[in-house]
Amino acid sequence: MSAQIGITDIVSQHVDKVSGWKLFVQTVIARAYPRVIGQQREKSWMFFDVVLPLLGVCSYVFVYRAIGAPEDYIGFVVVGGAMIAFWMNVLWSMSSQLYWEKEQGNLALFILAPGPMMAILLGMALGGLVATTLRALAIMVLGTWFFNVQYSVASFPHLFAVFFLTMVALYGMGMMLASLFLLLSREAWHLSNLATEPVFLVSGFYFPIKSLNFWVAAAASLLPLTLGMDAMRQLVFASGPSLGFISVPLEIIILVGLSVVFLVGARALLSHMEKLAIREGRLTENRR
Amino acid sequence: MSGNSNNSIRTENLSRIYKIRSGKKKDPKQLVALQDVNLEICRGELFGLLGPNGAGKTTLIKVLTTLLAPSTGHAWVAGHDVIKESEKVRTRINMVSGGESSGYGLLTVRENLWMFAQFYGIPSKIANQRIKNLLEIVGLSDRMNSKSSDLSTGLRQKMNIVRGFLTDPEVLFLDEPTLGLDVGASLEVRNFVREWVNADRQRTLLLTTHYMVEADELCDRVAIINRGRVLACDTPANLKHQLQHESIFHLQVSPFNGKTSSEKVRGIPGVIKVTHLPQDGYESVELILADESVLGTVINTFTAADVQIRNLEKSAPSLEDVFVKLVGQSMAEVESGEE
Secondary structure (H helix, E strand, O other), rough: OOOOOOOHHHOOOOOOOOHHHHHHHHHHHHHHHHHHHHHHOOOOHHHHHHHHHHHHHHHHHHHHHHHHHOOHHHHHHHHHHHHHHHHHHHHHHHHHHHHHHHOOOOHHHHOOOOOHHHHOOOOHHHHHHHHHHHHHHHHHHHHHHHHHOOOOOOOHHHHHHHHHHHHHHHHHHHHHHHHHHHOOHHHHHHHHHHHHHHHHHOOOOOOOOOHHOOOHHHOOOOOOOHHHHHHHHHHHHHHHHHHOOOOOOHHHHHHHHHHHHHHHHHHHHHHHHHHHHHOOOOOOOOOO | OOOOOOOEEEEEEEEEEEEEOOOOOOOOOOEEEEEEEEEEEEEEOOOEOOOOOOOOOHHHHHHHOOOOOOOOOEEEEEOEOOOOOOHHOOOEEEEEEOOOOOOOOOOOOHHHHHHHHOOOOOOOOOOHHHHHHHHOOOOHHHHHOOOOHHHHHHHHHHHOOOOOOOOOOOOEEEOOOOOOHHHHHHHHHHHHHHHHHHHOOOEEEEEEEEHHHHHHOOOOOOEEOOOOOEEEEOOHHHHHOOOOEEEEEEEOEEEEOEOOOOHOOOOOOOOOEEEEEEEEOOOOOOOOEOOOHHHHHHHHHHHOOOOEEEEEEOOOOOOOHHHHHHHHOOOOHHHHHOO
């Protein structure tokens, strides 16, 4: 262990470190990096995360065509198929991420580092969001091309605002679930399994939620994707407003509320998790 | 900070009790991991915590690195209370554990190290330069762009070691840093650690190990810990000096009627401690005798019992002997759970 550069040279270098918001931003970017770069190095996602969801989209498209449903329903399914990518990412990757970090021995190092845990969690969310947006876009483009979906965008600023708020609320929920799943440990797997199919149903991934009973749709609106998708469909399809659950402005207001609730909840649960970890000494233990 | 300003680490009556819930029992069992630990470690010291697996070394490191709250007592690191001022402590420390698999396998060595440097607020340019230099020093620069999942255990541990030094910590905690490494890699890690402390005597390094030679070779001072208690704390030379009046012999003997031959000599006047370890059909026995004259009685006892002595040698006191004297068992015996 020796070379031209001596240990003395390294030790004598005083390292100026940033703190405050600069440290926060640096931590977010650094933790987002593995998610984004991982996608470049693991190409299998193209098959598992694009081709397989497209098969699900195909089956609904063929059913709608067979029963002679309005053509906009095909577009509803393609949008739903793309948005499923975000739900799967939040449920199976984001929510269980802290659990895996614990198993891998990273969680203790995250807590130990001066970078705030909230920045770590935000980095995970941002990395997941960027990586999943690529998948969702691929599904959207391929679905639109295969089934010749026609869009009629009412307002791009509104569409962008709805998508942005949906993502903030959804990944805020994912950040909250990450701490919750860690506290629940292995039982969390059952929760993920339990949440997959029912959420597909009540969020209206493949049909307008207006078709559901009002109270079921209202309860499902606690999931940001339900209102987000409904608002986006209203904004991009000609028949969207007539099939919408509630008005887009109201959906935007609710999404803002959900974003605040989930982000505040994520921060509170993370703080609780960290305190519990330090008090009980179990949560940072990985099973070697 | 409470206490001498030259102290880098200080603990005061530090205890940690784990509650273990098992089955349907309402009352959890209690496991005392640390009990009334009082330590003062000076700035610039390379301090060793020596003890068998389960002695409480890792628990103590967890408390000092703000990862675990003590049940009672207090601890200060780099002048700050580990509970009340944990954020200040975290900016001044780092920790590396032996056998850890931290980071992400999909990232390269450089990317993993860069990521952790960012969590400590080191600007990218400086971090990349330090990574390059440190990897060169540990002989890992040719693997800088390899995925960390492609590294062997030894190389991975070198990467972990670099992660610890990269952030320029005032106090560095190394928890069994040579665990699972081969002899050559262990030696390289030890040399690097020693150089780091020697290069700047303002930095403190606390190292836990259950390798006696490692503690003896590396550490300025050593605390011997067992069952959560610090049994002795001094320089390796002073600890061994405690045994200067006693004679230490290592023997290899045949088993006695399928039982351990060492039992034959326990209780002989002048035999202070006896430890044994099965070894290739023989038994390796270590004796601490009050003086050399007792050896005759020991040999006569073995001979009378038809126990064959394969090898006999006198040894200079080692930290292992100090441990045996303090605990009454060798570290291997403690780890195997023998009473």
